[in-house]
Amino acid sequence: MDRNATPPAALAVTLSIDGATVTVPAGTLILEAARAVGSEIPTLCQSDSLPPRAVCRLCLVECDGASKLKAACATPVWEGARVVTVSPALRRIRQTILELILSDHPPDCLTCPRNLNCELQLWATRFGIRALAFPPKGPWPKPIEDSGALVRDMSKCVKCGRCVSACQDGQEVGALTAAFRAGQYEIVTPFRQALLEGPCVHCGECAAACPVGAIAEKDESEAAFRLLEGSNATAAIFSAETLAGTEDFLGYPPGSVTPGNMVAALKRLGFFEVLDRAAFARLAARVEAEKLSRALEREGTLPLIAGCAPTFRAFVSARYPEALKFLSNAISPESLFAFWMVDRFRGAPLPRPARAVSFQPCLARKLESRASAANQKGGPAVDLALTARELARTLRRASFDLRALPATPFDPLVLGPSLTLPDAPAASPLAEALYAVQREGEKGRPHAKGPGGALREFYVDFKGEKLLFVLVFGIQAARKVLERVLDGSLKAAYVKIMSCPKGCLGGGGQALETLARLRMEENGAGDPAIP
Amino acid sequence: MALLVSMVLEGAGETDPLSIKDYESLGGFAALRAAFALEPQAIIREITGAKLLGRGGAAYPAGKKWEQLLNIEGSPKYIVCNADEGEPGTFKDRRIMEAVPLRLLEGMIIAGLTFNSPRGFIYVRGEYRRLQRRLAEAIQILRDAGYLGERILGSPFSFEITTISGAGAYVCGENSALLNSAEGLAGRPRIKPPHLAEVGLFLKPTLVNNVESFANIPLVLTMGGEKFLQAGHPQSGGSKLVCLSGHVRAPGVYEVPLGGATLRDIIFSPQLGDGIRDGRELGFFHLGGQSGPLGGPADLDVPYAYYPLRERGLAVGSGAVVALDASVSPVEYLQKVAEFFSRESCGKCVPCREGNKILAKYLQKLQIPGAWTPEDERRLSDLMVAMRRASFCGLGQSATTALASAQKLFPGRFAGASAPAASEA
Ligand SMILES: Cc1cc2nc3c(=O)[nH]c(=O)nc-3n(C[C@H](O)[C@H](O)[C@H](O)COP(=O)(O)O)c2cc1C
Numbered sequence: 001m002d003r004n005a006t007p008p009a010a011l012a013v014t015l016s017i018d019g020a021t022v023t024v025p026a027g028t029l030i031l032e033a034a035r036a037v038g039s040e041i042p043t044l045c046q047s048d049s050l051p052p053r054a055v056c057r058l059c060l061v062e063c064d065g066a067s068k069l070k071a072a073c074a075t076p077v078w079e080g081a082r083v084v085t086v087s088p089a090l091r092r093i094r095q096t097i098l099e100l101i102l103s104d105h106p107p108d109c110l111t112c113p114r115n116l117n118c119e120l121q122l123w124a125t126r127f128g129i130r131a132l133a134f135p136p137k138g139p140w141p142k143p144i145e146d147s148g149a150l151v152r153d154m155s156k157c158v159k160c161g162r163c164v165s166a167c168q169d170g171q172e173v174g175a176l177t178a179a180f181r182a183g184q185y186e187i188v189t190p191f192r193q194a195l196l197e198g199p200c201v202h203c204g205e206c207a208a209a210c211p212v213g214a215i216a217e218k219d220e221s222e223a224a225f226r227l228l229e230g231s232n233a234t235a236a237i238f239s240a241e242t243l244a245g246t247e248d249f250l251g252y253p254p255g256s257v258t259p260g261n262m263v264a265a266l267k268r269l270g271f272f273e274v275l276d277r278a279a280f281a282r283l284a285a286r287v288e289a290e291k292l293s294r295a296l297e298r299e300g301t302l303p304l305i306a307g308c309a310p311t312f313r314a315f316v317s318a319r320y321p322e323a324l325k326f327l328s329n330a331i332s333p334e335s336l337f338a339f340w341m342v343d344r345f346r347g348a349p350l351p352r353p354a355r356a357v358s359f360q361p362c363l364a365r366k367l368e369s370r371a372s373a374a375n376q377k378g379g380p381a382v383d384l385a386l387t388a389r390e391l392a393r394t395l396r397r398a399s400f401d402l403r404a405l406p407a408t409p410f411d412p413l414v415l416g417p418s419l420t421l422p423d424a425p426a427a428s429p430l431a432e433a434l435y436a437v438q439r440e441g442e443k444g445r446p447h448a449k450g451p452g453g454a455l456r457e458f459y460v461d462f463k464g465e466k467l468l469f470v471l472v473f474g475i476q477a478a479r480k481v482l483e484r485v486l487d488g489s490l491k492a493a494y495v496k497i498m499s500c501p502k503g504c505l506g507g508g509g510q511a512l513e514t515l516a517r518l519r520m521e522e523n524g525a526g527d528p529a530i531p
Numbered sequence: 532m533a534l535l536v537s538m539v540l541e542g543a544g545e546t547d548p549l550s551i552k553d554y555e556s557l558g559g560f561a562a563l564r565a566a567f568a569l570e571p572q573a574i575i576r577e578i579t580g581a582k583l584l585g586r587g588g589a590a591y592p593a594g595k596k597w598e599q600l601l602n603i604e605g606s607p608k609y610i611v612c613n614a615d616e617g618e619p620g621t622f623k624d625r626r627i628m629e630a631v632p633l634r635l636l637e638g639m640i641i642a643g644l645t646f647n648s649p650r651g652f653i654y655v656r657g658e659y660r661r662l663q664r665r666l667a668e669a670i671q672i673l674r675d676a677g678y679l680g681e682r683i684l685g686s687p688f689s690f691e692i693t694t695i696s697g698a699g700a701y702v703c704g705e706n707s708a709l710l711n712s713a714e715g716l717a718g719r720p721r722i723k724p725p726h727l728a729e730v731g732l733f734l735k736p737t738l739v740n741n742v743e744s745f746a747n748i749p750l751v752l753t754m755g756g757e758k759f760l761q762a763g764h765p766q767s768g769g770s771k772l773v774c775l776s777g778h779v780r781a782p783g784v785y786e787v788p789l790g791g792a793t794l795r796d797i798i799f800s801p802q803l804g805d806g807i808r809d810g811r812e813l814g815f816f817h818l819g820g821q822s823g824p825l826g827g828p829a830d831l832d833v834p835y836a837y838y839p840l841r842e843r844g845l846a847v848g849s850g851a852v853v854a855l856d857a858s859v860s861p862v863e864y865l866q867k868v869a870e871f872f873s874r875e876s877c878g879k880c881v882p883c884r885e886g887n888k889i890l891a892k893y894l895q896k897l898q899i900p901g902a903w904t905p906e907d908e909r910r911l912s913d914l915m916v917a918m919r920r921a922s923f924c925g926l927g928q929s930a931t932t933a934l935a936s937a938q939k940l941f942p943g944r945f946a947g948a949s950a951p952a953a954s955e956a
């Protein structure tokens with residue numbers, strides 16, 4: 001919503017909120033209109049860009065002096081409405097609701113992954129909740145680790161349904177649902193099947209949507225430290241998107257930490273070599289170009305569809321098995337990095353084993369790593385795949401000012417003579433085009449609201465022909481594309497599917513601060529500063 | 532006025548419930564035939580004039596509900612009958628479906644005609660297996676006789692009725708949860724607005740009325756709205772089926788004219804409840820199901836009708852009247868009520884899911900001598916306000932109704948007064 005633009009009269013609604021008069025486009029929710037006049041209404045179950053569920057009831061407001069309260073997150077404004085968002089009665093109701101949530105919530109903030117970045121903690125703190133009439137007693141269910149990338153600690157779940165909505169309404173994957181009644185009401189996978197066995201793409205949209213520490217990445221930052229202690233030949237790669245998230249997480253102004261600072265920081269943590277993930281992404285594009293040019297020569301295999309991560313295959317198997325034949329076994333930059341590492345230290349007289357750690361705002365990558373039980377391929381794989389959040393946490397522990405570190409260049413990606421890269425194909429215009437599409441996918445879509453924002457088309461000249469490359473953001477859009485592929489109506493040569501609706505920059509493993517900033521930019525709220 | 536009337540239940544027990552002939556001999560289907568000659572507005576005018584209030588519990592004026600649906604664009608419009616009858620102590624819809632199912636169906640067909648609807652659905656409580664079969668039979672009989680199906684009675688109007696059933700959850704009686712359940716979704720309430728009249732079953736405009744409400748429609752049309760109103764209370768016409776249970780000598784379903792009987796008549800008259808069993812005293816009574824208020828001996832002379840009861844803080848609700856003798860502890864009774872709600876909450880909103888759990892704990896604590904503190908008093912009151920005002924649907928909003936009425940009815944038993952009493956001990 002743009003505060004400064006005046007909507008046309010017919011579509012504009014004027015109302016008063018806490019005594020301030022405001023004119024907003026018809027259809028604006030009370031919650032959004034209130035933000036425009038600086039009234040911040042507490043919310044817990046609401047998340048921008050997903051349909052409201054209105055179940056936490058924190059956002060209730062008084063309207064037109066009526067005793068019936070309305071949920072600001074689900075109620076559109078109307079002409080002449082008089083809305084009150086702060087009153088003694090509302091304060092008490094909200095405080096009671098928070099107390100009710102805390103009466104069934106483990107008091108584990110200090111050891112919780114979301115400590116200091118938790119929406120429940122935030123409101124409980126603001127409302128000054130001190131003692132509860134019936135303190136929570138447990139017993140608490142044990143965290144569920146059935147995916148290798150995500151941990152679901154349902155003892156912390158406040159049943160806001162944001163994860164379900166992110167997965168069902170946002171992604172249209174449907175790996176999560178709400179089941180049972182009353183005290184048993186619970187967020188589960190359908191039939192409690194393991195996440196790994198269902199359609200889950202491990203995008204982490206659920207973790208990114210969760211206001212508390214109930215669904216989170218499997219935190220391997222401690223494992224990274226142990227790895228560094230046990231090896232003096234550990235190499236790392238990171239991307240520009242990871243750097244952006246780390247900056248946001250640690251509170252640096254955007255753009256103030258250079259890649260050179262980050263290389264220095266990682267070396268200070270004990271990494272032996274630090275390389276640019278983009279170098280491996282370029283290499284991956286070359287391998288992909290080989291596959292595509294072969295597919296172009298064969299009949300009936302187009303488009304070549306490449307998921308951003310192997311987990312996309314699980315989704316296609318579960319939901320569109322007929323489309324499996326179009327799927328490319330795309331090799332990821334992370335895997336190439338692991339290949340390279342094997343080669344890099346072959347025969348080198350190093351006392352400690354060589355290890356590879358990748359950093360990307362991506363949860364699906366974890367399933368590619370050696371640390372994941374899901375990775376049974378046995379081929380070269382990075383030892384650990386950490387998200388941007390974990391990188392930031394790792395650096396936070398080291399507590400130095402990243403900006404003060406001397407800028408250090410990336411270590412070069414040298415393709416050695418004994419490199420065992422699959423075919424190690426040469427650079428080509430097709431590879432460059434594929435890399436460009438890949439980069440667009442990583443950089444994400446800055447203003448992705450609306451269905452059109454989820455698709456981008458590129459035309460590539462190839463041997464006198466114009467090839468259509470389609471870049472797809474998110475599984476919801478991917479479903480439509482797959483359906484078009486299957487009914488033959490999509491005449492593309494290549495389809496790149498980013499599982500995350502906002503690409504890697506807005507990935508499920510990104511710093512929550514970055515995700516909040518992207519959301520604000522998407523909603524056009526003007527000031528992208530982090531609250 | 533007589534204490535008992537025979538309007539909705541006319542013919543019940545005396546005629547074959549599945550005989551069209553028997554039903555017609557009592558004037559059955561005269562209303563439907565008359566309705567064919569009436570404009571929808573005229574039909575609704577009678578219902579509005581009759582002051583027929585919804586019999587499912589919320590007492591929403593049926594005429595107003597029908598008027599709203601009529602004014603909504605969009606088709607098809609669906610007719611849904613709420614036969615979930617989940618409110619404990621309520622068993623009058625069962626009686627209608629058992630004894631006079633054709634009256635209910637006639638009411639629904641008239642609704643179908645009014646809104647030019649192609650389909651009606653009866654959402655029958657999961658436990659009412661036998662009734663589901665009976666209704667299906669009744670529907671087939673009407674189809675065979677030309678009252679249902681293609682071109683009803685030779686008119687251009689076609690209408691089908693289907694029975695559906697959930698798995699038996701109290702919350703599925705809430706009309707939007709009912710529609711979700713009917714669609715095969717989890718039986719949890721929807722966000723309103725949009726109202727069901729606009730976005731209802733399968734997202735189409737939908738009318739949801741209770742069994743007894745539909746069964747009154749033929750009466751309204753045959754008697755005329757004015758006479759129907761006169762047969763009841765000036766603010767709410769017609770009769771009400773009362774489901775009398777508890778410690779009365781003669782429990783059962785009784786049809787009383789609204790405003791024509793008092794609670795004393797209902798519980799004590801030899802024609803109705805015939806007093807409390809085993810020579811005991813009446814302790815209190817619970818009206819309208821678990822979501823309704825408690826009343827005591829001092830309330831007995833209130834006429835049984837929507838507005839007089841409401842003025843006393845009481846309610847007709849579903850028509851349940853549960854009389855409890857003086858040996859029943861109100862606190863223990865309310866503990867059971869609280870347990871009911873904490874079991875039946877659909878679980879999706881915080882005030883109801885968590886609130887009912889905590890409410891049950893407060894009621895336990897009230898029974899521990901010396902445990903109650905002024906702090907508990909304040910917090911319980913905050914909790915009750917939050918549940919009533921902040922719950923997502925009627926279930927959570929009304930879960931504290933019984934307790935709130937009991938606090939007034941038994942001052943000291945539920946209030947701070949119990950704290951000093953305990954500290955004296
Ligand atoms: C928790 C809950 C349970 C309900 N159960 C029933 C029920 O079993 N039968 C019923 O007719 N109405 C029930 N209602 C009321 C319905 O939501 C709705 O108001 C009614 O079906 C409308 O019909 P009427 O206007 O003809 O009464 C229930 C409401 C709530 C909130």
Ligand code: SF4
Nearest residue numbers: 108109112118212213
């Ligand atoms: S989820 Fe939030 S409130 Fe709960 S333990 Fe974690 S930080 Fe604390």
Ligand code: SF4
Nearest residue numbers: 157158160161163210
């Ligand atoms: S897991 Fe998180 S997002 Fe999902 S319902 Fe629970 S608290 Fe909400």
Ligand code: SF4
Nearest residue numbers: 877878880883924927
């Ligand atoms: S009040 Fe809330 S939890 Fe209770 S039944 Fe309604 S929606 Fe479900």
Ligand code: FES
Nearest residue numbers: 054056057059073
């Ligand atoms: S934010 Fe509106 S009800 Fe939760």
